[in-house]
Each structure stands twice: as C-alpha cells, then as structure tokens.
Amino acid sequence: MSYSELSGRVDTIAEELRSLGVEAGDRVGLCMPKCIDSFAAIFAILQLDAAYVPADAAAPEDRNQFIFGDCAVKAVIARDSEGVCVVRPRSVDSGCPKTPDLAYILYTSGSTGVPKGVMLSHANANSFIDWCSAIFEPDERDRFSSHAPFHFDLSILDIHVAVKHGSCVVLIDEALGKNARALAPVIAEQGITVWYSTPTVLRLLTEFGGLAERDLSALRWVLFAGEVFPIKHLRALKDLLPAPRFANLYGPTETNVCTWYELSLIHI
Numbered sequence: 234m235s236y237s238e239l240s241g242r243v244d245t246i247a248e249e250l251r252s253l254g255v256e257a258g259d260r261v262g263l264c265m266p267k268c269i270d271s272f273a274a275i276f277a278i279l280q281l282d283a284a285y286v287p288a289d290a291a292a293p294e295d296r297n298q299f300i301f302g303d304c305a306v307k308a309v310i311a312r313d314s315e316g317v318c319v320v321r322p323r324s325v326d327s328g329c330p331k332t333p334d335l336a337y338i339l340y341t342s343g344s345t346g347v348p349k350g351v352m353l354s355h356a357n358a359n360s361f362i363d364w365c366s367a368i369f370e371p372d373e374r375d376r377f378s379s380h381a382p383f384h385f386d387l388s389i390l391d392i393h394v395a396v397k398h399g400s401c402v403v404l405i406d407e408a409l410g411k412n413a414r415a416l417a418p419v420i421a422e423q424g425i426t427v428w429y430s431t432p433t434v435l436r437l438l439t440e441f442g443g444l445a446e447r448d449l450s451a452l453r454w455v456l457f458a459g460e461v462f463p464i465k466h467l468r469a470l471k472d473l474l475p476a477p478r479f480a481n482l483y484g485p486t487e488t489n490v491c492t493w494y495e496l497s498l499i500h501i
Contacts, residue, residue, distance in 0.1 A: 234269055236399065239276075242269070246277035246310070249320040255307050257282035258331025260338065262301040262309035262323070264288045267383060267406050270318035274310045275383065275392065283307070284335040286350075287384040291407070296348065300340050304350050305329040339386055339486055351486050358389060361489045365394045368493070369427065369454055375400040376423060376451070380410050380430040386486045387458060390429055400427075410434065417442030424451040428477075432462035435470055444473045458482040458491070467496070 234242075255261060261278045263285050265271045278285040286304055288297040290311075301309060306323050313319050336355045340348040371377075377395040379402050381387035395402045403423045409416055410430075417438055420428065435457055438444060455470075455477050462481065471479060484491035 239269075239273060242273040243276045243280060246270075246274050246318070246320065247280045250277060250281055250283070250308055250310075253308050253320065253322045255281055255283050256331075258333055258335065259283045259307040260286050260304045260332070260335075262286045262288060262297075262306040262311075263383065264290050264297055264301075264309055265312045265318065266290050267379070267404055269404070270312075271310070271383060272379075272392070272402070272404060274318070276396075278310075279336065284332065284337050284352075286338045286340075287382075287388075288340070289382065289384050296343070300348060300350070303348075304338055339384060341486070353489050357489050358393065361389065361491070362393050362397055364491070365390055366397060369394070369456075371395065371398045371400055371427065373399040375426045377402050377427045378405060378420070378425050378429060379403060380405045380428075380434065382407065385459075386489065387429060387431075389489065390456075395427075413437040413441040414443070417444055417447055420452075421447040421449055425449075426451050427454045427456070428452060429456040429458070429482075431459040432457050432466070433460065435462070436466045439466060439470045439473060444470075449474060450476065452477040455479045456482055458484070471496075 250261060261283050263271060263274055275285050286300065286306055288300050301323060309321050309323050311319060311321065334354045334356060336353055336358050338350045338352050340350050342348065371394060377391055377400055379388065379391040381391060391402065403425060409419065452474065455474065479496040480493055481496060482491045482493045
C-alpha cells in the first residue's frame with residue numbers, strides 16, 4: 234500500500250470516528266489483529282488529536298472490557314464477524330475529562346494485579362522517535378519489520394520512526410511472528426533493513442530459520458529489547474549475520490525512553 238492509499242484509508246476511518254463525536258482529548262480503543270486497517274486506524278485516531286488504546290484482540294473479553302472502561306474510550310475500532318473493520322460507539326461517563334497532548338495508552342500485563350494504563354504524550358513519543366532517527370539514520374529506502382503487536386511498546390519504533398521517514402513498514406501478524414521457519418524467508422524476500430524484536434524471536438530464527446540459506450544482505454540493523462539475550466545465542470546469531478549492526482535497547486514503557494548499547498564481536 235502506498236502512502237497515498239494509506240492516507241485515504243486513514244481519512245475514511247477518521248470520518249467515521251468524527252461522526253460518532255470523537256474529538257481532541259478523547260480515547261479510542263483498538264481491538265483487532267494487526268493488518269492494514271488497524272495500522273491506518275492508529276493514524277486516524279491521531280489525526281483527530283485523540284489517543285489510541287490498543288488491546289490484544291486475542292485476550293479474554295473481560296480483560297479488554299476492563300481496559301476500555303478504565304480509560305473511558307469514546308469508541309472502539311474492531312472487526313465484525315466477516316472481518317470487516319468497524320467503528321462502534323461506546324457509552325462513557327459524560328463527566329470524563331479530555332486529556333490534551335495524550336497520544337496513546339499502553340496497558341501492563343496485570344500479572345501483579347489488574348492491568349494499569351500508561352499514558353504517553355505526543356511530546357514524549359516525538360522525543361523518542363527523534364532520538365531513534367538520530368541514532369539509526371533511517372530514510373525512505375529502509376524497510377522496517379513490524380513484529381511487535383500494537384499493544385506492546387516496541388511497536389512505537391516500528392510504526393512511527395518508519396512513517397516519519399517515508400520508509401516501508403512490513404506488517405508481521407501474530408501467527409507468522411511465531412513461526413521461525415516461515416518468518417526467515419519473509420525477512421529475505423521483503424528486503425528488511427531494520428529488524429526489531431525480542432531476543433526470544435531472534436533465538437528461534439537462529440535455531441530454526443535457516444538464516445545461513447537466506448539472502449539477508451539488506452539488513453543493516455538488528456535491534457532487540459524486552460528481555461535478556463543469552464550470550465551464547467547472541468554469538469550464534471552474529472556468526473550467521475556478520476554484516477548488520479546489533480543494538481540492545483532497554484527502556485521502561487512508562488517513559489518510552491531507551492538506554493542502548495551497540496554490540497561488537499569483541500564485546501561478546
């Protein structure tokens with residue numbers, strides 16, 4: 234899909250939201266699998282100066298109901314039984330305040346209690362995106378993987394850094410993202426230049442992806458975050474991929490910042 238086509242889809246979804254009364258400072262839920270429509274929906278929400286609240290479409294219904302109720306979303310974008318993107322209104326307390334400069338809300342897993350919403354502003358997100366731009370130097374020739382689900386904070390780099398520079402975003406859905414044997418050929422065929430995922434995914438690619446048999450010469454950055462990358466598996470991956478630069482990114486969801494370190498063979 235071209236940026237022109239994407240813009241048209243964004244405008245269509247934004248108009249549906251506007252017709253439901255969504256305006257600046259409102260929250261809009263997003264509960265559908267990763268696809269062109271859910272990607273466009275993010276920008277439709279932002280176009281109205283509203284904030285997007287992504288939820289895991291595969292999660293239990295009561296969890297997502299809690300999330301959308303907790304932050305009082307004005308509407309929810311989902312898919313109907315035939316897979317068509319639909320925008321549904323959601324009744325909220327008329328006294329719920331608007332939240333200026335809010336860009337998105339990411340919810341924690343709730344493993345230590347109920348899920349908690351982390352509110353991120355446009356200024357916060359822009360600061361991170363500008364930092365990524367300065368460090369990784371993307372341009373319109375780059376092709377970014379979008380491996381992380383939209384409710385995971387790794388997705389902010391995939392989506393917004395790429396779009397800032399007019400790069401291509403290659404959407405990887407959940408089923409493909411877990412299948413190393415099928416995923417490795419996609420990385421090669423799509424000419425991915427910037428890969429970003431958890432170490433677990435990279436370990437699976439190392440062990441089962443047949444990377445030595447693929448033409449991955451387009452790769453210039455391999456980025457990982459979210460968990461520890463055991464040294465022996467990192468060494469194995471770097472042996473298979475000697476050309477790209479590797480960087481370990483770490484940062485809490487609550488502030489959307491990263492401490493980062495570029496690795497070399499000497500360091501590992």
